[in-house]
Amino acid sequence: MPELPEVEVVRRGLERWVSGRTVAAVEVLHPRAVRRHESGPRDFADRLLGRRLAVPRRRGKYLWLPIEETGTPRGAGSPTLSLLAHLGMSGQLLIQPAGTPDERHLRVRISFTDEGPGELRFVDQRTFGGLSLHPCLPGEADGLPDVMAHIARDPLDPAFDEDAFPTALRSRRTTVKRALLDQTLISGVGNIYADEALWLARLHYERPTATLTRPRVSELLAGVREVMAAALQAGGTSFDSLYVNVNGESGYFERSLNAYGRAGLPCRRCAATMRRDPWMNRSSYWCPGCQRPPRARPAVTRRPGTGIRSA
Template sequence: MPELPEVEVVRRGLERWISGRRIREVEVLHPRAVRRHLAGGEDFAAALAGHRVGVPHRRGKYLWIPLTDGLSVLAHLGMSGQLLVQPGDAPDERHLRVRIRFEDAVSPSDTELRFVDQRTFGGLSLHPSVPLDPDGLPDVIAHIARDPLDPAFDDEAFHQALRRRRTTVKRALLDQSLVSGVGNIYADEALWRSRLHYERPTATLTRPRTSELLGHVREVMRAALDVGGTSFDSLYVNVNGESGYFDRALDAYGREGEPCARCGTAIRRNPWMNRSSHYCPRCQRPPRLT
């Protein structure tokens, strides 16, 4: 599942392969992939044609590609989305949803951009920027908080927000209006590293504990970025987050029944919010019920 590191790898790949190119033609093959573009698929395709694309930006799990007139193409990968740079004559993927061809593609094997998404939770859309925003942040994601790797992320404000909230620490990590880019995988990993149970009330976290947690979030994301970021300089921008390379480095997520790397106790998986939480029952003690 693409979380911040996977999306950042995609962003870098796009910067390398499509920045500066002019769009010739857009093909929308599945309406659901552009459902957040309220004017519809035909409008989306027509609006993009002729634009030159700028340098892709990212906030949390969203990335956007600025066009020339204050508009940006916003992309979210959802659970299974991929942005692929493929030769134009490569066979269509089974779940190809949108194809973007460029003016500079003269031979059939020259590259195009493809949005592929099996479960169609992701999508593309076109939006104006927040006025005066230096990065051209699309207005529809103005409510998304900065992510922990953003130099402007405010650790102290985050801590204060946690203290005010009446919620639990994992819910807070997944709340994209508090901190963005963290999904189920990196939440479980950061909590394991911090020896925090997922149901710990955020109001009980001390400032040092919050700092430690943020530090572990950053560590695990940077580790994933280091591994995933090494492969993008090939022809394909091929990142869907499954990334068979990083999962060997995970300590909690997907490790049910395997020994905790710290204490050897079997990792547990509990149902949680229609998904799962993975944790070490010994290192990550549940909070006392009040």
């Protein structure tokens, strides 16, 4: 289940093995893998052919390779087209020597004009992920695809707005975990690292965002960064065997997880028995000892002219 750290590991792999290479052939083995490319698989392949891929970029869980302009000096101007990749639940980008037997769930193969280390393969069992080509937002030097305009900056982005985040989170009328998973508010956080960050910040996932003070939100953000930094340090982590990094090596990190997957086990901080709650067709893992559930409050109604009163 790739979240930001895993995607960053893949980005680094692509930077090393794919940057600067020219596309020689594109084979789409499953049309669903390029469904976000609206002009279809044929157009996807045609547009990539003969183009050179620039240094990959990332925002949250999205990864893209700007297409270098042809006929202009390298580095001149901003890119106008980018190859966007999202790994979804089970996507992998693999570098494989030509001739390596196809993976069972191989969806797209991109080969290059040079000898190089091999071809780029997009493998995805559940086909939630995919590849697509998009125009870039004008003026974006990084070639940000236009379809990503609504994706917030992630907490490892130097341009992430520290001051605006607590205000924005507190103004959402929802609960704190929902807010963490809202990619238009903060990107890159998925179910696993959300639970980890909440555990670090001693916050229950159902805490209404409006009840958090700005300092508490900042602590939570620090928790998000801490768990992401640790995962990145460990080489991008996911214990789901479906996740493999760009070179095909699995990343494993479960020993470092304090909340996710630990139902029935003692909390590493207070020794209380960890719990798993069904939550939005998913799971939330939490410690009843140090992440106190919010007290059930009476419903609050707003009436024009009378301010806020309890029902």
